[in-house]
Amino acid sequence: MDQNKISETKELGSLLLDVGVSLLSSGASCSRIRITMKRLATTYDHEAHISIAPKSISLTLNDEDDNLLFNGMRSTPAQGVNFKTISGISRLSWDAVENDLSLQQVRDELNRLLSLPHYPRIIILIFVSLAGAAFCFSFGGKPPEMIIAFGATFCGLFIRQEAIKKKFNPYICVFFGSLVASLFAGAFIKAGLNINFEHAFATSVLFLIPGVPLINSFTDLIDGNILNGIVRGINALMFSMAIAFGLLIAMLIYHLN
């Protein structure tokens, strides 16, 4: 086999692994990762065999005659849920199939997708706090409780973002967020305001619920990726326990029962 083809296969393998770990760390389900990688591999005339572990992906590439050409493995970077990456990669894979993009074009597009910015921090803080107030209303809260939920979510999320920046353990980041949010909500109850204790307290920490791991866990279980499903489920459980622990400490501090 000529040198050119070997280097092309290597480039494809490394590209596929980058696509896979970006999807895995942005919160895609296992079947989506597998479909996207296989779709790209087929486009460039290779057959891909993929194994997805909780924090790494391994890949072998065969040619049409089933000769092994490439094998490699990559572990995921630490990164939070990012749906912009997932939708960008999904579009990119279709683009590559339909418009015959070269490997270099796909690589450039992937790098562009990974460098896309998040929403501005103040926008995230305001809209997630609004979501907290909305939760409070849908559980039967009144305007004063909604305002408390807004404030609690704002402070809690701010602290959680700061903790993530300082590279604390992710569960500890959630614990800090939950503690600060419930301390904020509890202060108003302690001040003797006539508000529904349960609505203000229970909804102040809801912005921390691990919605993506929870739903992905079931998606993976249904698709037969049992191991990944269990790992994601336990992960979601650990986050929930961190939330509960923060609430508990706040309740102990305020002597609320």
Add this chain to the structure above:
Amino acid sequence: MDWIIILSKAFWCGWAALGFGILFNVPPRTLFALWVGGAIGGFLKFTMLQMTVGVVFASFIGAAAVGILSIPIAHFRHVPPMIFAIPSVIPLIPGVFAYRTMLGLIKLTGAIGADYNMILSETVNNGAKTLFIIMSLAIGVAIPMHVMRKESAKNIRLKKSTK
């Protein structure tokens, strides 16, 4: 039925879905769709609750509607269905039941008094509701894709081809 309360709850569910969409960094072109999805899920859930359907089934109906809607929206906005579906069902998550379960479990660690049985039954009840609502949300979202038996939403034809 109290339509004003249902509609205002649905309205706010939309904002909750939008807020979580921004937290998960969804592409801006899907934000309006997220608001609509959250509102529809919330509307169905609260309408069902008014019709005295159990909370688990009501949440399932809301989530299934979001799951089914996610396929046309995936076509319309060029995003994978889950990007629309996950933020839209988050307003249906049973936060208050989860909170009561947690509180009940903490109370169960105390001394066994006269009301211990009462606390125990309430905690088990709230815990079961939480677990089953979360399961029904995940199933409601995941099922439409599996019913269609296609690997990607792109392969699902919305209308039958006339050819």
